[in-house]
Structures are given as structure tokens and as C-alpha cells.
Amino acid sequence: MNIFQDAGKYVLLMKRVLVFPDRWRMFFRQFPKELEKLGLQSLPIVIIISVFIGAIMTIQTKLNTENPLLPAYSTGLVTRDTLLLEFSSTILCLILAGKIGSNIASEIGTMRITEQIDALEIMGVNSANYLILPKIIAFVVMVPFLVIFSMAVGLIGGYFVGVFTNIITTADYLLGIQYAFIPYYVFYSLVKSLVFAFLISSVAAYYGYYANGGALDVGKASTNAVVNSSILILFFNLLITNLMLN
Amino acid sequence: MIIGGFQDSKLSNSQTDMIEVKNIDKSFDGNQVLKNISAVFEDGKTNMIIGASGSGKTVLMKSIIGLHRIDNGRIEYDGRNLPDMRMKEIRILRREVGMLFQGSALFDSLSVLENVMYPLEMFSPVSKEEMEIRARFCLKHVNLEEQSFKLPPSEISGGMQKRVAIARAIALQPKYLFCDEPNSGLDPKTSLIIDRLIHDITVEFNITTIINSHDMNSVMEIGENIIFINKGEKAWEGTKEDIFHADSEELNNFVFASELYKKVKIAHQ
Numbered sequence: 241m242n243i244f245q246d247a248g249k250y251v252l253l254m255k256r257v258l259v260f261p262d263r264w265r266m267f268f269r270q271f272p273k274e275l276e277k278l279g280l281q282s283l284p285i286v287i288i289i290s291v292f293i294g295a296i297m298t299i300q301t302k303l304n305t306e307n308p309l310l311p312a313y314s315t316g317l318v319t320r321d322t323l324l325l326e327f328s329s330t331i332l333c334l335i336l337a338g339k340i341g342s343n344i345a346s347e348i349g350t351m352r353i354t355e356q357i358d359a360l361e362i363m364g365v366n367s368a369n370y371l372i373l374p375k376i377i378a379f380v381v382m383v384p385f386l387v388i389f390s391m392a393v394g395l396i397g398g399y400f401v402g403v404f405t406n407i408i409t410t411a412d413y414l415l416g417i418q419y420a421f422i423p424y425y426v427f428y429s430l431v432k433s434l435v436f437a438f439l440i441s442s443v444a445a446y447y448g449y450y451a452n453g454g455a456l457d458v459g460k461a462s463t464n465a466v467v468n469s470s471i472l473i474l475f476f477n478l479l480i481t482n483l484m485l486n
Numbered sequence: 487m488i489i490g491g492f493q494d495s496k497l498s499n500s501q502t503d504m505i506e507v508k509n510i511d512k513s514f515d516g517n518q519v520l521k522n523i524s525a526v527f528e529d530g531k532t533n534m535i536i537g538a539s540g541s542g543k544t545v546l547m548k549s550i551i552g553l554h555r556i557d558n559g560r561i562e563y564d565g566r567n568l569p570d571m572r573m574k575e576i577r578i579l580r581r582e583v584g585m586l587f588q589g590s591a592l593f594d595s596l597s598v599l600e601n602v603m604y605p606l607e608m609f610s611p612v613s614k615e616e617m618e619i620r621a622r623f624c625l626k627h628v629n630l631e632e633q634s635f636k637l638p639p640s641e642i643s644g645g646m647q648k649r650v651a652i653a654r655a656i657a658l659q660p661k662y663l664f665c666d667e668p669n670s671g672l673d674p675k676t677s678l679i680i681d682r683l684i685h686d687i688t689v690e691f692n693i694t695t696i697i698n699s700h701d702m703n704s705v706m707e708i709g710e711n712i713i714f715i716n717k718g719e720k721a722w723e724g725t726k727e728d729i730f731h732a733d734s735e736e737l738n739n740f741v742f743a744s745e746l747y748k749k750v751k752i753a754h755q
Contacts, residue, residue, distance in 0.1 A: 263608055355591040362551060362664075363605050364580035 250446050256368040257376065257442070270374040278340055278375065278441075279382025286386050287393050289335060293327055294319060294394030295401035302407045315408050316416020319398045321425065328390040329429040330477050333383070333436035337469045341444040344375055345465035348448030349458035357449070372445040376438060383437035384430050391426075428484050435480060436473050443469040503529045503564050503582075503661040503694050505550065510559030512542075512549055519545045520556070521718045529661075529694040532685050532708045536699055537715035538740055544666060546715060547698045551583065551664055552576050563662070581609050584655030584693075586665040586684075590647040592639035592654070598625070599635040602653045609658060624653040628683055645676035649683070656687055663688065665697040669704055681707045702741060705729070714740065 261267040301318040348371055351357050360367035395417055402408040408416075444465035451461040505527040512520040519542045527533040537543045548554045550561055552568050561568040563579060571579065592601050602621040610617060625635060628649040634642055639650065648668060655663060665684060669677035685708040688695040699705065705712060706726055714722040714737045722734040729741055 266607060354589055355587045356593055358553060359585065359587060359591040359593075361553065362580055362583055362585040363608065364577040364583075365608055366577070 246446075249450065250443070253368055253372075253446055253449060254442060256366060257372045257445070259366070259369055261369055261373060262366060266370065267374060270370075271378055274374045274378035275382060278343075278379045279386065282336060282339060282382075282386060283389070285335065285339060286332065286390050289332070290323075290328065290390040290394040291397035293331070294323060294397030294399075297322055297327075297394075298398035298402045298413075299405070299407065302402070312408065312412040313416035313419055315402065316398070316413040317419050318416075320395060320417040320421075323391050323394040323398075324425045324429055328387050328394060329432040329436070330473065332387065332390050333433060333440065333473055334470055336383075336386070337436075337440045337444075337473060338466050340379060341440050341465045341469050342462040344441060344444035345448040345451075345462040346458055348372070348445055349451035349461045352449060352451045353454060353458060368449060372442070372449070375445060376441045379441040380434055380437045383433045387429060387433045388426075391429075428480075431484065432477060432480050435476050439472045439476065440469045443472060503692075505564075505662065505694055505696070506560075506562040507550060508560040508562070510546075510549060510561065511557045512545055512554060513557055519718050520549065523559075523715075523718075523720050525713050525720065525723065527694055527696050528711060530689060530692045531710040532688050532695050532697060533711045533713070534697045534699055534705055534709040535713050535715060536705055536709075536740070538700060541715045542718040543698050543700075543715045547664060547666055547696065550696065551585065552580070581658065582661045584658070584660035584663045586648065586651050586655050586663070586668050588667040588670050590639070590644075590651040592647055592650055594639060597636050597638055598630070598642065598650050601639065601650055602657050605654060605658050621653070621657060624657050625650070627656070627687075628653045629679075644671050645673075645680065648672065648676075648680050652680075652683060652687070656691065656693075659691065660693060663693045663695040665695065665699075667698055667700075669699065669701045674703065677701065677703060678707065684708065700740075705741075716740075 297319045298315055301322075302315045305314050305318070348357075351371070357367045357371070360370060398417075399410070399413050402413050403410055444462075447461040447465040447468070448458075451457050506525075507527075508524050510520055510523050511518065523546060535543045535546060545554060549556050550568075552561075552571075556569060559569075563582075566579065568576065568579070592598075593604065596604060599618070599621055602624055603617050606612070606617040606620060607614075610620075612620070622635070630646060630649055630653070634646060639647055642650070663684070668680050668684060672680065681704050684695060684697065687693065697704070697708075709726045712722075712724060712726060712729065713720055714734070716736040722732055722737045724732065729737070732738065732741075
């Protein structure tokens, strides 16, 4: 029953969020701040994780494809397709759900328990729209760049570990990451990431917006936001993959 | 005199803007918190809702503002019934309302000056320069020094935060001002300053002010029309002078709980 209640409340909240802002000037003042906070400030973690995953994937792929029948470039090819299809969209978004989701839920939740949201409502401001819309749009705008960046950095990480540990030659790796390249995979990955970005930001905002009580409840809202947006990411990953690749 | 696009005089708000609540009930999960409450809050007066913690006074105030939807009754803002209004109409009405929250509820991400400018930026058609003039006027009106204007709210004292919240509440020249426990967490001297400030603003701008409090010093200092809430019901209504002659047992137990006020009552009689 709670799931249905939550779903209903979420839809009603989105109905208030997804309308034109009362003042575009205020929206555009908030929007660049959110781009910076949700997008640019996520770059370090995206770089670190992508470099290491790209590197690890190259080593593991090489170890598991030690077969003379498989061409040498297959390590680069598998690393590329894994990054393109799954890591740089789904896994990266699961990680961002932790960082961005908890950030949004705790920020809005703290505003709720310190009556800042009530203050906005009393002023006659559509608080849901004012607080949540810039975050959703900023994150949806930034995520494709983060995904593309993650793909590139992951491939570079794979290249460096492959070449410096002598498990693959530069020529084989470069051939592998270009061989049988299907641009549709990038499109598929970007579509997924856009959906995930919306889910992460809106679900986190929902839990923050309806937080009540004290600091403990903000923590609980933050945890719920991360857990539930992660579950939704996995569910929508399955759904979109079935629709776009099957 | 025009300040930042706003007229700074009683004339700007000279019509009657009283709030009338009629027979309102409110329950949460079957537990009735407000029972058949009726009251009139007059303009130009500091109307006070007093009562013990958990008596329902905060629920009453939040119901009057529309943050809680009431089960029965009418809440009339100068004849306009709040429960009949659509969300859009409520938002327009709220632009006539200022509120001082218990914890000030200033926006952490904005400076003191930006906090006061915020409602102006949202709803006022005047230029940014005029908004700043207005915001500075409001901050000076509540006796805040220029050097605090650029600071974030976390770097000023609780009393100053309350003053900033008052400045923000009056920035758009509201017709109605709500104050929820304005003295909570403040020392007696600062409390007195805040009380007098609220009273002076109420009289000067002819605002309908409703204050939620259980601070007897405030009641005795600025209470003009006082409503006592006990267990969700209106148990008494009168002025601060009437309190000394009230025959309500619940009110006497609440107001004259301390030895000091017992002595004051004896002296008054």
C-alpha cells in the first residue's frame, strides 16, 4: 500500500515541479549553480572511477581471453563495449545516485525541517518548482556529458594499464576499440543515462521534500532516496535494454 | 514617501484587513486537535494566540495560513474564504502575508540582504536597484547594521536572524503578519526588542498581526487581543488587562503558574 501512496505522492509532486517557473530570472539564477554543483563537481569521482574500471576491465578481459583463437584486439573491443553499454551509463549512474541523490535529498530535507520550504510556500512561491526543477534539468543536461567523459576516460585508463603492463600492444588496443564500432550503442547509453538522471534527481527530491522530523529523518530520507533510485535504475535499465536492444 | 517602489506610510494599507475564523475543526488521524474555534483578528492590533505546548495553537496558526487543510469551518481574509480557494488563489493571497517562523527559516544559501530581497525578486515588478533600496530600508527599520547585510544567516546571532526574518516578512508590505513563537531561544532583553519591533510595525503599517506564544512577558508587553487555547478549544478571549480578572481556571493555571506572575496578579488586584 505504501508503494502506491508513495507513487501517487511522487506523481502529484512532479505535477507541481514540471511547470513553467514563476520567475524565469530566478530559475536562470539557480540553474548555473546546479550545473556546477551536480555536474562539474561530479567530474573528479567520474574520472577516478572510470579510469580504474577501464584499467581493471582491460586486465580482466585479457586474463579471461587468453586463447590463441581470439584475436589480440578483442581485449580493447570488450573493454569498449562494456564501457559503452553498461558501465558508463548504468554503473556510473548508480554511483551518482549515491553522490547526487544523497546531496539533493539532504539539502531539500534540511530546508523542509528548518521551515525554509514553509517560508517559500507562505510567500506564495511554488516551492516544489523553485527548488526541484533547476536540479532535475541541470542534472539531465549534465549527465550525457559525464557519460561521454566516462567512456573516454575509461578507454584511456584501459589503454595505459594495457600498455604499461605489457598485456596488450598500443596497436591492438587501438584496433580493438575501433573494431566493429556500433554508434547506436552510444545513443542507447545516452538515452538510458537521461532516464536515470531524471530518476535520481526527482526521486531524491521527493524524499527530501517530504522529510519530516529532525536530522535523523533527513538521514533516513537520504538513504531512502539512494536505495530507491538505485532499484529504479536497475528496473529501468532492464526495461530500456529490452526495448532498445532486444 | 516612496522607498524602493513601495509607499512607506499607513495610507498604503489603510483598508480593513481583518481575519475571521468561524467554527473550525481539524483532526489528524482521527485525533481532533482543533474543536469548533471561532475568533476575529483585527487589523492594526497584535492578536495573540496563547496556550501550553501541545494545546493546538501552532496547528491553529498553520490552518489559518492554509498550511493545514481544515475539516470544517471558514477562514475569511477580509471576506475571502480560504478553504474555498484554489491553489493559485491561495498563492496570490499569500503574497499579502508575511511570516516570522520559530527558527527564522532564513535561506542558508543567501546573504542577509538577499534573503530580504528574495520576495521582492519573486513578486515585485520594480527594478533590482529599487529592490535593494527597499531591502536595505527594511533591514534598517529592524535596526540591523550595514556590516551584517552581506553575511550569511549562519554568521549572525539568533536575535539578528529574527530581525532579518521580520525584515523579509515586511518587505512586500504584507496585510497580514504571522509570528510563530517569535521569542523562542532568545534572551529576555532581545525578546523584548523583538516584541516591540513587531508591535511597532503592526501599528505603523496597520497590519493584521497574529502571534503564537507561550511567553507571558510577550503577552503582557504587546498582547492586545488574546485568545487562550486549551486542549484544542478556545477557552478564553480578552485583553491583557482582562487576564487579571479572568475566571477561567485553565487560563489562571497557565498564566499565573510562576511565583512572579502570582505576585503580579495579587499586586494588580
